[in-house]
Amino acid sequence: MTDTYDPTRTAILLVDPYNDFLSEGGKVWPALEPVATEVGLLDNLRAVVGAGRAAGQKVFFVPHRRWQEGDYEDWEHPNPTHRIIQERRTFAFGTWGGEFHPDFRPADGDVVIQEHWSQSGFANTDLDFRLKQQGITHVIVIGLLANTCIESTGRYAMELGYHVTLVRDATAAYRPEMMHAAHELNGPTYAHSITTTADLLSTLENGDH
Amino acid sequence: MTDTYDPTRTAILLVDPYNDFLSEGGKVWPALEPVATEVGLLDNLRAVVGAGRAAGQKVFFVPHRRWQEGDYEDWEHPNPTHRIIQERRTFAFGTWGGEFHPDFRPADGDVVIQEHWSQSGFANTDLDFRLKQQGITHVIVIGLLANTCIESTGRYAMELGYHVTLVRDATAAYRPEMMHAAHELNGPTYAHSITTTADLLSTLENGDH
Amino acid sequence: MTDTYDPTRTAILLVDPYNDFLSEGGKVWPALEPVATEVGLLDNLRAVVGAGRAAGQKVFFVPHRRWQEGDYEDWEHPNPTHRIIQERRTFAFGTWGGEFHPDFRPADGDVVIQEHWSQSGFANTDLDFRLKQQGITHVIVIGLLANTCIESTGRYAMELGYHVTLVRDATAAYRPEMMHAAHELNGPTYAHSITTTADLLSTLENGDH
Amino acid sequence: MTDTYDPTRTAILLVDPYNDFLSEGGKVWPALEPVATEVGLLDNLRAVVGAGRAAGQKVFFVPHRRWQEGDYEDWEHPNPTHRIIQERRTFAFGTWGGEFHPDFRPADGDVVIQEHWSQSGFANTDLDFRLKQQGITHVIVIGLLANTCIESTGRYAMELGYHVTLVRDATAAYRPEMMHAAHELNGPTYAHSITTTADLLSTLENGDH
Numbered sequence: 001m002t003d004t005y006d007p008t009r010t011a012i013l014l015v016d017p018y019n020d021f022l023s024e025g026g027k028v029w030p031a032l033e034p035v036a037t038e039v040g041l042l043d044n045l046r047a048v049v050g051a052g053r054a055a056g057q058k059v060f061f062v063p064h065r066r067w068q069e070g071d072y073e074d075w076e077h078p079n080p081t082h083r084i085i086q087e088r089r090t091f092a093f094g095t096w097g098g099e100f101h102p103d104f105r106p107a108d109g110d111v112v113i114q115e116h117w118s119q120s121g122f123a124n125t126d127l128d129f130r131l132k133q134q135g136i137t138h139v140i141v142i143g144l145l146a147n148t149c150i151e152s153t154g155r156y157a158m159e160l161g162y163h164v165t166l167v168r169d170a171t172a173a174y175r176p177e178m179m180h181a182a183h184e185l186n187g188p189t190y191a192h193s194i195t196t197t198a199d200l201l202s203t204l205e206n207g208d209h
Numbered sequence: 210m211t212d213t214y215d216p217t218r219t220a221i222l223l224v225d226p227y228n229d230f231l232s233e234g235g236k237v238w239p240a241l242e243p244v245a246t247e248v249g250l251l252d253n254l255r256a257v258v259g260a261g262r263a264a265g266q267k268v269f270f271v272p273h274r275r276w277q278e279g280d281y282e283d284w285e286h287p288n289p290t291h292r293i294i295q296e297r298r299t300f301a302f303g304t305w306g307g308e309f310h311p312d313f314r315p316a317d318g319d320v321v322i323q324e325h326w327s328q329s330g331f332a333n334t335d336l337d338f339r340l341k342q343q344g345i346t347h348v349i350v351i352g353l354l355a356n357t358c359i360e361s362t363g364r365y366a367m368e369l370g371y372h373v374t375l376v377r378d379a380t381a382a383y384r385p386e387m388m389h390a391a392h393e394l395n396g397p398t399y400a401h402s403i404t405t406t407a408d409l410l411s412t413l414e415n416g417d418h
Numbered sequence: 419m420t421d422t423y424d425p426t427r428t429a430i431l432l433v434d435p436y437n438d439f440l441s442e443g444g445k446v447w448p449a450l451e452p453v454a455t456e457v458g459l460l461d462n463l464r465a466v467v468g469a470g471r472a473a474g475q476k477v478f479f480v481p482h483r484r485w486q487e488g489d490y491e492d493w494e495h496p497n498p499t500h501r502i503i504q505e506r507r508t509f510a511f512g513t514w515g516g517e518f519h520p521d522f523r524p525a526d527g528d529v530v531i532q533e534h535w536s537q538s539g540f541a542n543t544d545l546d547f548r549l550k551q552q553g554i555t556h557v558i559v560i561g562l563l564a565n566t567c568i569e570s571t572g573r574y575a576m577e578l579g580y581h582v583t584l585v586r587d588a589t590a591a592y593r594p595e596m597m598h599a600a601h602e603l604n605g606p607t608y609a610h611s612i613t614t615t616a617d618l619l620s621t622l623e624n625g626d627h
Numbered sequence: 628m629t630d631t632y633d634p635t636r637t638a639i640l641l642v643d644p645y646n647d648f649l650s651e652g653g654k655v656w657p658a659l660e661p662v663a664t665e666v667g668l669l670d671n672l673r674a675v676v677g678a679g680r681a682a683g684q685k686v687f688f689v690p691h692r693r694w695q696e697g698d699y700e701d702w703e704h705p706n707p708t709h710r711i712i713q714e715r716r717t718f719a720f721g722t723w724g725g726e727f728h729p730d731f732r733p734a735d736g737d738v739v740i741q742e743h744w745s746q747s748g749f750a751n752t753d754l755d756f757r758l759k760q761q762g763i764t765h766v767i768v769i770g771l772l773a774n775t776c777i778e779s780t781g782r783y784a785m786e787l788g789y790h791v792t793l794v795r796d797a798t799a800a801y802r803p804e805m806m807h808a809a810h811e812l813n814g815p816t817y818a819h820s821i822t823t824t825a826d827l828l829s830t831l832e833n834g835d836h
Contacts, residue, residue, distance in 0.1 A: 129751045341788025
């Protein structure tokens with residue numbers, strides 16, 4: 001069961017839909033593929049975005065910083081993830097890996113937020129401001145990774161006063177236990193609703209929104 | 210191994226050391242007791258705070274909202290944790306459960322931050338501002354719960370640009386798998402150091418700070 | 419002319435209505451009295467709060483930090499206003515000066531926000547979060563001082579995505595040129611509406627809200 | 628007299644040094660030219676940036692949103708400044724007006740912050756985070772406009788716990804009374820130091836930093 005959604009006040013936050021994460025040949029895809037395949041990630045992302053648009057919801061692209069020359073080099077304390085990105089040049093600006101997956105390109109009316117440096121799409125970006133300028137009070141957070149960017153974006157959304165929905169199979173992680181942590185251990189402590197793509201679609205299509 | 214700490218720029222963030230969490234007879238203590246006992250929570254909290262003070266570090270008390278009459282009642286969307294607190298009156302203002310544990314009372318020179326409504330000690334409080342007014346750049350986050358308030362406070366600290374240290378056995382949670390999630394799955398993605406009380410003390414006592 | 423207001427989405431932010439500011443015998447009242455008297459401050463504050471309540475708007479109390487022993491003493495860089503407050507003990511906790519003026523006491527259903535340390539009622543407090551939990555999108559900012567706390571609260575509200583209304587004669591300042599700066603020079607660059615008590619009341623009473 | 632500055636902890640925040648503001652032929656330059664010429668704006672900006680670099684201070688570019696097609700169009704409540712920018716296409720992306728003035732281009736080691744939508748360089752950007760990753764505690768805020776972006780950036784910096792310096796003649800505004808409001812009426816209430824280019828240079832060159 002999921003909550004219902006007023007389409008004029010609900011947004012889909014699509015986090016980090018880069019080729020490096022979602023496409024065959026992407027730098028991180030091999031590490032994600034087992035879980036992504038098991039949950040049907042790409043089909044579900046397409047389905048949620050499609051149903052959201054059909055219901056009149058806004059789609060917000062919430063992109064990670066695309067690596068650029070010099071990034072992190074003179075920082076006082078990059079964290080372990082920053083260091084990995086620095087080394088691997090994940091989502092490198094100007095490369096295919098740092099482009100959005102072809103099925104998740106911004107359409108007319110979508111909003112593309114400033115890039116986030118770390119995990120939360122709200123931290124150090126204009127996401128809260130842009131949501132307010134659209135009258136949004138409810139967010140459905142999908143994309144990658146379940147226990148890092150999705151979880152931090154969800155935790156921040158709750159702290160900022162938004163109603164937060166997670167979708168178990170419209171995200172992925174490196175290991176099944178990370179999915180379990182995100183949806184069974186941590187999500188229930190902060191999120192207002194944790195649902196599945198099928199249940200969310202049923203809610204949206206029944207007009208219960 | 211842990212990082213080293215400049216005592217003039219390092220603070221201990223002691224999160225939610227209430228009787229309801231830490232004391233026999235507290236409302237939440239029975240749910241925490243198995244993990245707390247196993248890791249030696251109270252001894253370790255005392256040890257970290259003591260060693261921090263001895264090394265010249267500031268101690269910041271980061272308290273959860275103490276429940277008051279009317280809290281959450283007309284909110285548009287309290288989350289599941291808000292609802293539980295509303296029902297159980299956890300950390301109720303003016304009651305013993307909402308007082309700090311007797312071994313964790315603010316001392317001269319400590320800083321007591323505004324209460325947080327949810328999980329992050331930084332969200333909707335003056336914690337970042339008060340840290341800046343003390344020149345703090347490094348935080349050691351201890352207290353409760355490992356996968357909720359400690360984790361959200363740590364995630365926020367990192368997003369705000371602080372160096373973040375977690376201490377595995379100076380926190381607790383309802384279930385061992387929540388500790389595992391906090392320290393093995395999620396912590397390594399955002400925290401700069403994840404250590405133990407013994408290793409931290411060794412670092413501080415060796416003057417490697 | 420003013421905008422119209424949906425009462426379910428509009429809040430009055432009543433900033434710092436302390437005796438030290440508003441009452442005969444208050445520490446700051448003598449410095450404010452000339453402008454306050456000229457604009458009819460107290461009558462206008464009563465009128466706006468009354469009309470807002472009658473229209474179904476929520477009233478948020480946005481209080482400055484009440485001075486307490488030790489405040490600012492070990493800060494790295496208190497600003498000039500912090501130093502003045504430290505010296506004069508303005509709004510001292512537990513004193514009459516640090517109580518709300520008798521005509522501006524929180525009523526049932528009002529929300530009292532955490533205290534702000536400096537000028538903006540949003541900075542380092544839970545104001546944004548509490549507004550979101552009430553579905554508020556429009557704020558009417560009244561109280562003191564026009565060019566410090568009111569202006570910073572208004573500037574922050576705009577940056578956070580709120581619609582901001584200032585009321586020229588429901589605030590005051592130390593000198594007329596500060597009122598001029600607030601309402602003729604700076605306000606028009608960030609606020610959505612700058613009105614008077616009479617015009618605002620007319621809007622609210624005509625049901626144009 | 629000015630404060631002294633530790634170069635490793637001090638940054639210059641250079642706000643909005645666009646051709647539209649600073650160059651002959653820029654869209655806003657005609658409105659600024661009288662005040663800018665009177666205070667010697669361009670020479671002073673060059674002098675402060677040069678002296679800051681020579682002293683080892685970091686320079687942070689704090690740019691306004693460069694107008695793009697669609698900006699503000701479906702916002703619930705753009706403010707008056709947003710509407711003017713929408714109409715005039717100020718700082719339009721991809722045009723000369725939206726490029727930095729040739730004397731104020733980022734050099735190696737400078738940091739370019741995300742664009743701000745409104746007045747404060749901190750609001751909805753990564754400025755605080757990037758400053759923290761450089762260990763900055765003191766900011767010298769220069770550029771445009773004295774009573775809008777400079778003032779809001781300064782007010783935010785203070786609320787975030789930074790030490791704030793304004794430089795009277797390294798900024799400009801549309802009218803002299805706006806300069807007066809920024810430096811004589813409002814600045815003294817929040818800023819820690821308000822100085823002139825000559826005094827600041829003297830401080831930096833004397834090694835009093």
